[in-house]
Amino acid sequence: MTATADTGAQHRAGDMHRRLARLREDFDRSFADPPRQEVAGHDDLLAIRAGGVRYALRLTQAAGLFPDRPVTRLPGPLPALLGVAGFRGAIVPVYELAAVLGTWSTPAIPDDAGNTPRWLVLAAGTPPVALAFERLDGHLRMPRDALVEEAAGHGPQGCLRGIVPLPDGARPIVDVAAVRAAVQAAVGRFAPPHAREDP
Numbered sequence: 001m002t003a004t005a006d007t008g009a010q011h012r013a014g015d016m017h018r019r020l021a022r023l024r025e026d027f028d029r030s031f032a033d034p035p036r037q038e039v040a041g042h043d044d045l046l047a048i049r050a051g052g053v054r055y056a057l058r059l060t061q062a063a064g065l066f067p068d069r070p071v072t073r074l075p076g077p078l079p080a081l082l083g084v085a086g087f088r089g090a091i092v093p094v095y096e097l098a099a100v101l102g103t104w105s106t107p108a109i110p111d112d113a114g115n116t117p118r119w120l121v122l123a124a125g126t127p128p129v130a131l132a133f134e135r136l137d138g139h140l141r142m143p144r145d146a147l148v149e150e151a152a153g154h155g156p157q158g159c160l161r162g163i164v165p166l167p168d169g170a171r172p173i174v175d176v177a178a179v180r181a182a183v184q185a186a187v188g189r190f191a192p193p194h195a196r197e198d199p
Contacts, residue, residue, distance in 0.1 A: 041144050045164060047137035047171060048119070051098025054171045055133075056140060056164045057121060061176035064122040071120075071132070077190045080183070082132055087122050094120060095183055097131045097174070102156040123176045129183060131176070140164065147173075157182035 044059040064087065071094050073083040080099035084091050096117055117132035148163040153175055159182055162173035 042141050043144050043147060045140040045142065045173070046121070047140050047164075048097075048121075048133045049135035049137060050096075050101065050117070050133040051103030053098070053101075053103050054137070054169065055097075055160075056171040056173045057176060058173065061124050062121050063124040065136075066120045066122070066130075067136075068118055069120045078183075078186055080186070082117070085120065085130060087128070087130065090128060092122065092128045092130050093183075094130045094132055095179075097133045097179070100131075100157065100179055100182055101159055101174070121176075123180055125177065125180070127180075127184075129180050131179060140166075153178050 045056040046059065046062070046065070048055050048057060066087075069085050069087075071083045071085045074081065078095075080095045082094045082096050085094050086092075098117075117134045119133050119136050120130045121133070123129045123131060142164060146165065148165065148170075150162050153159060153161045155172065157178065159175055159178040160172040161175040161178065164171045164173060
């Protein structure tokens with residue numbers, strides 16, 4: 001590799017790290033800052049891609065965003081389960097969002113080309129669950145009245161609720177609570193009969 005190629009690769013890596021740092025700061029600030037006049041009436045979302053499909057996630061439904069977090073793979077009957085990862089001292093199951101939404105029939109197989117979800121979003125609420133997706137397109141701050149709100153979920157497992165209209169095309173909004181419910185229902189179907197019985 002030439003010195004010019006090395007310099008180009010270093011420049012791209014530096015740009016990526018700076019962009020990631022800005023996204024982390026924006027994400028952390030959205031939780032830490034008190035409400036401000038200029039953002040009143042706005043919603044913050046993450047623009048993501050899962051299974052090659054463009055989606056959005058509400059920041060209010062996320063407790064953290066993590067790139068390249070190690071995931072320990074576990075055997076199991078659920079194709080969407082990638083394994084477990086550590087978050088703030090807790091071991092949390094990690095599910096591939098595309099598999100839950102049905103955009104991929106099987107989870108991605110990691111390979112040298114990087115074809116595996118590299119981003120994890122820790123869902124807010126309980127029980128703890130993390131959702132994996134392959135690409136983060138950025139942070140969106142949208143006027144609330146610009147979003148298409150829906151009273152009920154639609155799409156796979158009813159996990160999509162609302163739409164973000166954007167100049168480059170609309171993005172369905174993933175309802176993280178509905179994704180968690182779909183995962184719990186799937187886990188319940190595979191639980192031994194005695195584990196499903198009330199005590």
